[in-house]
Amino acid sequence: MDVRHLELLRELSERGSVTAAARATHRTPSAVSQQLKIAQREFGMTLVEPAGRGVRLTEAGRLLADGASTVAAAIEQVQARWDAYRGEPSGTVTITALPSAATFLLAEVMSDLASTEIRLECSDVDIAEAEFAGLAADHDIVIAHSLTGVRPAGADGLTVVPLAQEPLDVAMAADHPLAGVAAVRAADVVDREWIGVPLGYPFDTVLHMIEQVTGAELTIDQRLRDNRLVESLVRVSHRIAILPRFTTPTDSGIVLKELTDIPSARHISAVLRPDRAERLAVQRVLLALRHVASEVERRHRQ
Amino acid sequence: MDVRHLELLRELSERGSVTAAARATHRTPSAVSQQLKIAQREFGMTLVEPAGRGVRLTEAGRLLADGASTVAAAIEQVQARWDAYRGEPSGTVTITALPSAATFLLAEVMSDLASTEIRLECSDVDIAEAEFAGLAADHDIVIAHSLTGVRPAGADGLTVVPLAQEPLDVAMAADHPLAGVAAVRAADVVDREWIGVPLGYPFDTVLHMIEQVTGAELTIDQRLRDNRLVESLVRVSHRIAILPRFTTPTDSGIVLKELTDIPSARHISAVLRPDRAERLAVQRVLLALRHVASEVERRHRQ
DNA sequence: TCTACTGTGTAGTCTAGCTACATGGACGTC
DNA sequence: GACGTCCATGTAGCTAGACTACACAGTAGA
Numbered sequence: 001m002d003v004r005h006l007e008l009l010r011e012l013s014e015r016g017s018v019t020a021a022a023r024a025t026h027r028t029p030s031a032v033s034q035q036l037k038i039a040q041r042e043f044g045m046t047l048v049e050p051a052g053r054g055v056r057l058t059e060a061g062r063l064l065a066d067g068a069s070t071v072a073a074a075i076e077q078v079q080a081r082w083d084a085y086r087g088e089p090s091g092t093v094t095i096t097a098l099p100s101a102a103t104f105l106l107a108e109v110m111s112d113l114a115s116t117e118i119r120l121e122c123s124d125v126d127i128a129e130a131e132f133a134g135l136a137a138d139h140d141i142v143i144a145h146s147l148t149g150v151r152p153a154g155a156d157g158l159t160v161v162p163l164a165q166e167p168l169d170v171a172m173a174a175d176h177p178l179a180g181v182a183a184v185r186a187a188d189v190v191d192r193e194w195i196g197v198p199l200g201y202p203f204d205t206v207l208h209m210i211e212q213v214t215g216a217e218l219t220i221d222q223r224l225r226d227n228r229l230v231e232s233l234v235r236v237s238h239r240i241a242i243l244p245r246f247t248t249p250t251d252s253g254i255v256l257k258e259l260t261d262i263p264s265a266r267h268i269s270a271v272l273r274p275d276r277a278e279r280l281a282v283q284r285v286l287l288a289l290r291h292v293a294s295e296v297e298r299r300h301r302q
Numbered sequence: 303m304d305v306r307h308l309e310l311l312r313e314l315s316e317r318g319s320v321t322a323a324a325r326a327t328h329r330t331p332s333a334v335s336q337q338l339k340i341a342q343r344e345f346g347m348t349l350v351e352p353a354g355r356g357v358r359l360t361e362a363g364r365l366l367a368d369g370a371s372t373v374a375a376a377i378e379q380v381q382a383r384w385d386a387y388r389g390e391p392s393g394t395v396t397i398t399a400l401p402s403a404a405t406f407l408l409a410e411v412m413s414d415l416a417s418t419e420i421r422l423e424c425s426d427v428d429i430a431e432a433e434f435a436g437l438a439a440d441h442d443i444v445i446a447h448s449l450t451g452v453r454p455a456g457a458d459g460l461t462v463v464p465l466a467q468e469p470l471d472v473a474m475a476a477d478h479p480l481a482g483v484a485a486v487r488a489a490d491v492v493d494r495e496w497i498g499v500p501l502g503y504p505f506d507t508v509l510h511m512i513e514q515v516t517g518a519e520l521t522i523d524q525r526l527r528d529n530r531l532v533e534s535l536v537r538v539s540h541r542i543a544i545l546p547r548f549t550t551p552t553d554s555g556i557v558l559k560e561l562t563d564i565p566s567a568r569h570i571s572a573v574l575r576p577d578r579a580e581r582l583a584v585q586r587v588l589l590a591l592r593h594v595a596s597e598v599e600r601r602h603r604q
Numbered sequence: 605t606c607t608a609c610t611g612t613g614t615a616g617t618c619t620a621g622c623t624a625c626a627t628g629g630a631c632g633t634c
Numbered sequence: 635g636a637c638g639t640c641c642a643t644g645t646a647g648c649t650a651g652a653c654t655a656c657a658c659a660g661t662a663g664a
Contacts (some may be wrong), residue, residue, distance in 0.1 A: 001377055001381055001384075002378065003305045003377065006380065017642090017644080018641075018642060019640085019641065020420055026624085027622065028622075028623060028624080029641075029642065029643085030624080030625090030642085030643070030645095031621070031623075033367060033620050033622075033644085034622085034642055034643085034644090035621080035644060037643085037644095038620095038621095039648095042629095044585070044589065045388070050629090050630090050642080051631040052629095052630060052641085053629070053631065053640060053641045054640090054641060054642075055641090055642070059387075060387065063383060063384065063387050064380070064384065065382030067379070067383060067384070070376045070379055070382075071305075071373065071376045071377055071380060071661075072377065073376070074372045074376035074377075075303055075305070075371045075373055077372055078303065078308065078366070078369030078372055079367070079372060081304075081367065081369060082345075082369070085361075085362065085365050086347070092611090097663075102574055125610070130610085137605085149356075164441075198340065201513075205643095212636095248621070261409075263655085283346070287346070298622095306610095313655065319610075319611090320611060320612095321609085321611080329652085329653065329654085330653075330654060330655080331610075331612090332609065332611085332612075332613085332614095332654070332655080332656090333652065333653050333654075334611095334651085335611060335612055335613085336612085336613090336652075336653085339612085340651095340652095350610080352660085352661095354610085354660095354661060354662070355608095355609060355610045355611075355660070356609090356610060356611075356661090356663040357610085357611070388613075495661095512644080527615065600653095605664100606664085607662100607663085607664080608639085608662085608663085608664100609637105609660100609661080609662080609663100610659100610660085610661080610662100610663100611649080611655085611658105611660085611661100612657105612658085612660100613655090613656100613658085613659100614655100614656090614657085614658105614660085615654105615655090615657105616653105616654085616655085616656105617652105617653085617655105618651105618652090618653080618654105619649105619650100619651090619652090620649100620650095620651075620652090621641085621648105621649090621650095621651090621652100622644100622647105622648085622649085622650100622651080622663085623646105623647090623649105624646090624647090624648105625644100625645090626643100626644085626646105627641090627643085627644080627645105627646100627647090628642090628643085628659100629640100629641085629642085629643105630640085630641080630642100630645100631639085631640080631641100631648105632637100632638090632640100633636100633637085633638085633639100633640105634635105634636085634638105
């Protein structure tokens with residue numbers, strides 16, 4: 001009896017459809033359907049049956065879904081004992097983060113922490129790469145990014161926890177002349193008109209690399225911080241920009257193209273003072289951050 | 303919190319060593335050690351510590367091992383509800399089986415069923431391939447083998463459940479001239495002296511195939527049924543025999559060589575009358591048989 | 605000191621579990 | 635009735651999780 005099958009049946013019971021259960025468990029409906037098939041084979045009984053264009057649990061399936069609640073409760077008991085043993089983390093943890101990383105991290109981190117006694121106090125900040133480390137003096141956790149390495153500049157003496165490696169792609173309008181190619185190279189984009197970012201930002205580093213690789217100077221029309229603003233400009237013109245893969249919506253007239261001949265992934269990391277790193281609540285938040293970041297990376301893997 | 307990690311800690315707690323826990327869970331100590339390492343990483347705390355040449359659980363590890371009992375109890379509750387839902391199987395199930403398959407199947411099947419109300423009444427029988435199906439009239443489950451296909455001869459109208467596919471190898475003494483080769487071909491063994499089996503046995507079919515492939519007639523010194531007897535003769539001479547891979551001990555002066563140019567795996571299957579197949583207890587035994595057979599196959603995979 | 609036992613690390617293999625995509629069926633709208 | 639949308643499933647292919655084999659180090663007993 002595989003607990004994961006029980007959990008899936010429970011998810012299906014609660015959410016009503018394979019598609020919804022898939023979303024909730026961060027996989028595709030196809031994966032869920034395959035796992036349901038395996039579960040039915042192993043239990044040797046039909047657990048879901050077709051219902052219109054969806055499915056519904058059979059009586060057997062409902063029995064097992066209910067059983068999953070029993071098992072989940074037992075697991076929660078163990079978790080509670082584990083938390084008590086470790087010293088249950090509580091209190092306020094302050095986080096400051098660059099917005100584009102916060103966008104894909106904090107919602108789920110907050111969900112994850114909802115059942116704990118930890119309160120998050122968050123803020124966002126849009127500054128140059130080298131300025132992030134300094135914020136660790138005033139915040140429990142600083143979520144920083146860097147193109148050059150896991151440790152952002154100025155992080156000497158600080159604890160750095162890698163969270164994710166997020167590719168930075170070339171964003172363009174869906175009707176851009178380059179939109180039909182699979183990926184782009186520096187030579188493809190050097191002569192285009194760009195929306196840039198302020199100097200010192202990791203995205204700017206990518207633009208510098210393009211200039212170095214091609215020996216030409218880019219035409220940078222604007223230098224803007226806010227990604228949504230950048231997206232809105234990219235969408236209605238033939239200007240292009242470097243945008244992060246994990247948070248740039250690609251169903252709204254923008255497409256992302258990988259830059260294949262330049263290493264253009266930024267390291268997103270949590271930076272914090274070592275003493276703060278010892279607090280259990282901070283550790284718990286870091287665990288949540290790493291978990292969510294890992295999930296997001298997995299979802300975006302090609 | 304991965305239930306499998308909890309179960310492993312519990313197994314380690316109960317059995318006292320990595321090696322014993324590995325044996326109990328049908329894997330190598332290395333695999334258990336690796337899983338413990340992953341568990342410690344995920345729990346973020348040391349769960350086992352060195353103790354002499356073994357390990358012992360830390361306080362944290364014991365807490366989680368105890369937690370595994372809580373979860374296991376919940377799973378048992380679900381299992382009990384599931385059994386009740388399906389109609390708890392009980393009663394006597396009679397099995398007759400060829401000995402070499404029974405040897406690697408029945409001990410674990412009996413263990414598996416120890417907590418049920420099912421009583422097994424077993425017997426072994428050593429007969430020709432075509433004779434097995436007829437036994438289904440008098441036994442709930444007949445464990446048969448065949449070289450030609452999953453369905454043994456004479457199984458028309460019977461339910462056939464595939465259990466395993468077991469290679470039949472060429473067995474020889476460890477000091478046999480061929481003992482040093484990785485595998486053998488028909489041409490390598492056709493001129494050797496053989497211990498055979500009675501006509502009509504699947505092992506005999508392999509010998510016929512060797513004759514067909516090479517166009518020569520084998521020298522078959524004896525025709526014997528009992529594998530242990532055959533092994534004892536092979537061990538002290540340069541005669542060779544076809545023996546099954548899953549049960550032939552290879553740490554006692556005998557080595558097994560794969561016959562690479564002849565398909566020489568036997569199909570082991572459970573044969574039973576369809577009406578008997580409907581009994582829950584019989585289904586439960588079949589489940590156990592399939593499970594154990596699958597485990598044995600996995601263990602013997604190269 | 606030597607041998608046996610135990611556990612760990614590394615390299616390599618295999619398949620479990622996933623995604624992408626195509627397809628078929630159900631349902632709602634026109 | 636036709637068409638578009640939604641949902642689930644099946645297949646092909648990929649990757650990393652989980653394993654084995656083997657080498658090595660440490661411990662214990664003779």
